[in-house]
Amino acid sequence: DAGVTQSPTHLIKTRGQQVTLRCSPKSGHDTVSWYQQALGQGPQFIFQYYEEEERQRGNFPDRFSGHQFPNYSSELNVNALLLGDSALYLCASSPAGTARLDFGEGSRLTVL
Amino acid sequence: QQPVQSPQAVILREGEDAVINCSSSKALYSVHWYRQKHGEAPVFLMILLKGGEQKGHDKISASFNEKKQQSSLYLTASQLSYSGTYFCGTEIGDYKLSFGAGTTVTVRA
Numbered sequence: 001d002a003g004v005t006q007s008p009t010h011l012i013k014t015r016g017q018q019v020t021l022r023c024s025p026k027s028g029h030d031t032v033s034w035y036q037q038a039l040g041q042g043p044q045f046i047f048q049y050y051e052e053e054e055r056q057r058g059n060f061p062d063r064f065s066g067h068q069f070p071n072y073s074s075e076l077n078v079n080a081l082l083l084g085d086s087a088l089y090l091c092a093s094s095p096a097g098t099a100r101l102d103f104g105e106g107s108r109l110t111v112l
Numbered sequence: 113q114q115p116v117q118s119p120q121a122v123i124l125r126e127g128e129d130a131v132i133n134c135s136s137s138k139a140l141y142s143v144h145w146y147r148q149k150h151g152e153a154p155v156f157l158m159i160l161l162k163g164g165e166q167k168g169h170d171k172i173s174a175s176f177n178e179k180k181q182q183s184s185l186y187l188t189a190s191q192l193s194y195s196g197t198y199f200c201g202t203e204i205g206d207y208k209l210s211f212g213a214g215t216t217v218t219v220r221a
Binding site: 031033041042043044045048054055056069090093097098099101103104105106110 | 153206213
């Protein structure tokens with residue numbers, strides 16, 4: 001039974017570029033949440049998708065957008081990258097009716 | 113609003129005990145505890161629902177005081193494998209977890 005999978009695992013971009021990160025949730029999970037984790041900090045909530053809709057959003061600018069597909073997989077898009085966007089981006093999935101999260105290994109983004 | 117964790121870091125010798133605290137200014141529906149080892153994803157340890165229950169995971173247990181909106185994680189007879197950063201995640205009933213800054217635990221032989 002596969003857990004949460006994310007791709008790519010590492011990527012390097014330059015300021016101003018755009019990036020797309022992908023996530024496949026754990027089997028049986030229909031809710032996907034995205035978190036940003038800067039070095040030495042706790043995960044910060046970006047947004048959550050359920051039934052292909054953004055259900056909740058954290059305090060992140062509109063440069064951060066997402067999508068959920070009918071098979072529950074999800075994408076995180078970040079436009080006009082800034083140096084401060086360098087972080088580990090974690091995708092987490094959960095079944096309906098619970099906040100318990102199963103995390104993927106993350107995508108480490110470096111912006112130069 | 114993010115929960116507040118204390119202490120920021122703790123160093124233990126094998127076999128020693130430690131307590132990590134997590135507090136929130138909001139009325140909580142549940143508290144979740146995760147452990148993250150260096151370079152890895154956070155791993156779920158346990159969830160506590162409002163009702164003041166206490167749970168355990170091997171020799172790691174936790175309590176939730178809903179009147180004070182506080183939770184504590186107890187590491188008993190610590191093992192080398194307990195090293196890592198512990199995060200509490202709090203939920204107010206909206207299926208969204210807000211995480212604290214974490215407590216780094218180092219267990220030495």
